[in-house]
Amino acid sequence: MKLLLDTHALLWSILQPSRLSAVSRRAAQDRENEVFVSSVSLWEISIKARLGKIDLIGLTTDDLIPSALQMGFKLIDLSPEEAVTQGNLKEDTHFDPFDRMLIWQAILRDLTLVSRDPEFVRFKKDGLKLLLK
Numbered sequence: 843m844k845l846l847l848d849t850h851a852l853l854w855s856i857l858q859p860s861r862l863s864a865v866s867r868r869a870a871q872d873r874e875n876e877v878f879v880s881s882v883s884l885w886e887i888s889i890k891a892r893l894g895k896i897d898l899i900g901l902t903t904d905d906l907i908p909s910a911l912q913m914g915f916k917l918i919d920l921s922p923e924e925a926v927t928q929g930n931l932k933e934d935t936h937f938d939p940f941d942r943m944l945i946w947q948a949i950l951r952d953l954t955l956v957s958r959d960p961e962f963v964r965f966k967k968d969g970l971k972l973l974l975k
Contacts, residue, residue, distance in 0.1 A: 843875045845973065846948045847915070848957035849883040849940065856909045857899045863975035866956050870913075877915045880947055886940040924950055933964045945970055 847855065847870065854861040855870055862870065870877050888903045890896045901909070910917065920943065928946045936942065945965050948955040954971040955962065962972055 843869065843872075844878065844951075844953045845869060845875055846878045846880060846918075846944065846951070846953040846955050847883065848944060848955060848959065848962075849886050850958065851956045852879055852883050852906075852910065852915075853887065853896070853898075855913060855915075856906070857901070863958070865975040866958075866973060869956065869973060873914070877913075878918050878951075878953060879910045879915045880944055881917065881919050882940055882943045882947065918947070918951070920947070931965065931968050933968055936961050936964060 851862065851866060851870070859867055869875055884903075884906055887896065887906060891898055891903050898905075907917065924943070924947055927950075928943055931942060931946055941959065941962070945955065945962065945968075947953070948971065949965075949969045952971075954973050956973045958974065960974065962970065962974065966972065
């Protein structure tokens, strides 16, 4: 399976794995699965850390990429095509731009998004595959 970690799933994988559901933790640790981290999540974390909205529990934002790579996660960039076509998402009641971009990347790249956000179910009609645990 090809997985894309939502921002909180990335943070929990690195900082507090016990916060992930058993299903999500097993999926992220299963070497048969490819686990991806989007530059969108790294950008979101960087902004929120600078604003003091999240605690990286002794890490800095500079530690995120090496930590993700050490866990076997693969990094993906936001492509210009993904950026300009994100408006094609039909669901229009969830406005968080980071969430919408991660959802769009998951759809376009045929990845299963790992998240605990129940609002993401609304995007299934747009083609989102979701591991919501």
